[in-house]
Amino acid sequence: MKKEIVEVPGFEMPKLPDGRPLVPLSPATKAGGFVYVSGLPPINPDSGEMVVGDIQVQTRQSLENVKRVLEAAGSSMENVLKVHVYCSNSGYFAQVNEVYREYFDENAPARTFITVGSWMMPFDIEIDCVAIENSV
Template identity: 55%
Template sequence: MIEKIHVPGLSDAIASRGVPLSVATKAKGFVFVSGLPPIQPDTGAMLQGDIVAQLRQAMANLKLALEHAGSSLENCVMVTLYVSNAGFFGTINKTYREYFPGLPPARTCIAVGSWPFEADLEVEAVAVAGD
């Protein structure tokens, strides 16, 4: 069985932009979280700020999506970061470690050539469902 997860604030903000996706989908004991930019769930606006502020918002969004799907950051098995500039790599790593202080999940970081919105990154993940 596949369950599509509605995440208050995030799902609505993404749908209002005409993007056809579910923020998170649960299937076969896993949670798949779509790439989440630094959207502010309470306003639906894209956070404007430096790469650290954007990463913190995107990670908060990931945490929120996982919690609504019955999982958590601790249950992540794979994270993918998409960034607009490979030069952000060192700064991203420093901040990213705060969210995974122990042994972190597998991860890929990809620099993208163009972007459909005004942000410098988005984060997607696969986690084990908590139930």
């Protein structure tokens, strides 16, 4: 089984002066019919700016980012098997679920909601997932 790096327009990692990525990660990798999506914060991939707003605005942007990366990798939201939601405040649980339900309602994937400390940038949520490829 061979690992494939998925390049996604708008999710390019800034480079160090020596050409290496600033942060050593890929938006997604694929292997054995599975797609592994890195944690995606509420960043606007077209502008590169963090989306500012309440937790529902941030959740929607993070899920749109997951959707965009999955599609670039040859998968879809319907093929998601497992989701990790990393959130800065457990009090946001109900608000996150309201938006999450717009993307996953019937046949929802397995999910873990994890409360975390702060990030280096001003956002409150990050979402990653594992999915199967469309052709599998």
